[in-house]
Amino acid sequence: MSPSLYKQMMKSNFKSIMSFGMASAVYVILMTSLFPMISDNIDKIQELTEIYPDSLMKAFGLESFGTYGEFISAEYYGLFFLFILGIFSVMTAIQLIAKLVDRGSMAYLLSTKVSRAQVAITQISVLITGLIIIIFLNFAGGYAAGELLIDDQYAIAMGDFFQINFVGFLLFFAVGGYSILFSSLFNDEKMAFAAAGGVTFLFYALDMAGKIVSDLEWLRNLSIFSLYEPAKIAKGDVNVVLVSLILFGLGLLMYIATVLVFRRRNLPL
Amino acid sequence: MITIHNLTRQFSNGKGIFDVSFDVKKGEVFGFLGPNGSGKSTTIRHLMGYMKPQKGRATVFDYDSWTEQAKAREHVGYLPGEIAFLDGMNGTEFLDMIAGMQGKKVKEKRSELIHLLQFDPKTPIRKMSKGMKQKVGIVATFMHDPDIYILDEPTSGLDPLMQRVFIELVLKEKEKGKTFLMSSHSFSEIERTCDRAAIIKDGRIVTVKDIHELQSMQRKIFDITLHNLEDVEALKSSSLSIEKVDGNMVRIEVQGNYDEFFKELANYHVKNVSATNQSLEQIFMDYYNAEEVPR
Incomplete structure (x- = not known):
């Protein structure tokens, strides 16, 4: 890892990290502020949702809205959170390696005694730091809003809320892992983006399809997204340690592969 | 300091570099000449470790590249x-980053170089002209006082004044015993600084020669304008190689025989002299394939 490169890369990516982080935090706070209203009218809402097919309710985690934990998991962590973090992970991973190779700026990063492995590790660190900052803003925003706006009887335990965010972080630790692996594999920025974005979308679609059509539930086993079930974490139905270990292991494997690939390949610089 | 031995890499389109071998000694300024697409940059990319040789090897400072x-x-x-x-950076931020990665104290030399090249490093890079970017690149290259310089077409984008400043910079570093490998497609750029030069064409080294030898191989064309037509006739019957006569103007080709050229011309009233350099392409056409030189 090269401190000077890390510093400059954080500086270059700081705006984007902060906008993703702030946007998602504001969204959590907004959704949280809606909860008391929804909670007061829960009967009417449940009447309304009864007309939906069960599978659809399951897909979006709308089975129960009773507690804040279930509500925020369904309305945010099961949906917008995945979009925001997915876009950030893919985009940033491509920018950190493939874009620099494609445009030729990598020649400068590799003109000093800093080795290829060190450059790759630095870029990976920037990606992970970005994810941590965004998740932290999510957690802090959601937690603060929850404390201030939600009645104690409905509030989610801090521990559960932390788990939702923590497993969410590890999910994108893994998504960022394969994205940056693609980023180090391709010479062409667009190809890398298509590969990483395509795989991410495919994973998301497989998970969705498996949730909606019960006959196709096996499809979910092919998707990394099935490991992240915030509503179940809120209810305490998930073995968080096991899921965390799997996601962390997958991510770590991808990052190691990224460094190995980047060390050995020919660069068109 | 730099050795390249049978370096080969063929690309999928059939182009590439083939059995490239040469070495650059300590304290030497070595020119690497060739037209665009001849394999100069590919060779340099191998030296920087961006590409793995298919065959052969290259070493820089005794380390495998x-x-x-x-x-x-x-x-x-x-x-x-x-x-x-x-x-999204300005010049200073970029230079700070590179300096940090180089891991050496560069402050003094850096401000010296910026002063020498006369530019404002605080300018955002996306607003810089090509020449200004080139200057930032030159500062980044020279500021950490390396032992070996590898420069790929260093003066492209610089105006003639700055080209001269750059050449002085190279000569100053050379005095300190630094080693240079400098690629170029222009002979005149190389001849002012280099001791030796390799000429590469279609991925193969054509020759590695002392720069003076290359200079003497180079034919120069002089257009001489004389005062009167009798002198033109007299000049035509001299032993000099006359390419063309157009009124009072005589085009003479000189290859190394400058002495003879001047002695002959001293006999006439000369009104004007202008010289044109032979292009690089022509120099190694001479060397490589003499019968194809257009007359």
Whole structure:
């Protein structure tokens, strides 16, 4: 890892990290502020949702809205959170390696005694730091809003809320892992983006399809997204340690592969 | 300091470099001449460890340029042929980053270089002209006082004044015993600084020669305008190689025989002299394939 490169890369990516982080935090706070209203009218809402097919309710985690934990998991962590973090992970991973190779700026990063492995590790660190900052803003925003706006009887335990965010972080630790692996594999920025974005979308679609059509539930086993079930974490139905270990292991494997690939390949610089 | 031995890499389109071998000694300024697309940059990319040789090897400062690339690069100042900086920085930020990665104290030399090249490093890079970017690149290359300089077409984008400043900079570093490998497609750029030069064409080294030898191989064309037509006739019957006569103007080709040229011309009233350099392409056409030189 090269401190000077890390510093400059954080500086270059700081705006984007902060906008993703702030946007998602504001969204959590907004959704949280809606909860008391929804909670007061829960009967009417449940009447309304009864007309939906069960599978659809399951897909979006709308089975129960009773507690804040279930509500925020369904309305945010099961949906917008995945979009925001997915876009950030893919985009940033491509920018950190493939874009620099494609445009030729990598020649400068590799003109000093800093080795290829060190450059790759630095870029990976920037990606992970970005994810941590965004998740932290999510957690802090959601937690603060929850404390201030939600009645104690409905509030989610801090521990559960932390788990939702923590497993969410590890999910994108893994998504960022394969994205940056693609980023180090391709010479062409667009190809890398298509590969990483395509795989991410495919994973998301497989998970969705498996949730909606019960006959196709096996499809979910092919998707990394099935490991992240915030509503179940809120209810305490998930073995968080096991899921965390799997996601962390997958991510770590991808990052190691990224460094190995980047060390050995020919660069068109 | 730099050795290249049978370096070969063929690309999928059939182009590439084939059995390239030469070495650059300590304290030497070595020119690497060839037209665009002849394999200069590919060779340099191997030296910087961006590409793995298919065959052969290259060493820089006794380190293998592929397997020990980071160690090799520690001693190198590299100026890429096509400068592509990172987005959203100004020159100072970029130089700070590179200096940090080089891991050496550069403050003094850096401000010296900026003063010498006369530009404002605080300018955002995306607002810089090509020449200004080239200057930032030159500062990044020279500021950490490396032992070896690898420069890919260093003066492209610089105006003639700055080209001269750059040449002085190279000569100053050379005095300190630094080693240079400098690629170019212009002979005149190389001849002012280099001791030896390799000429590469279609991925193969055509020749490695002392620069003076190359200079003497180079034919120069002089257009001489004389005062009167009798002199033109007299000149035509001399032993000089006359290419063309157009009124009072005589085009003479000189290849090394400057002495004879001047002695002959001293006999006439000369009104005007203008010289044109033979292009690089023509020089190694002479060397490579003499019968194809257009007359």
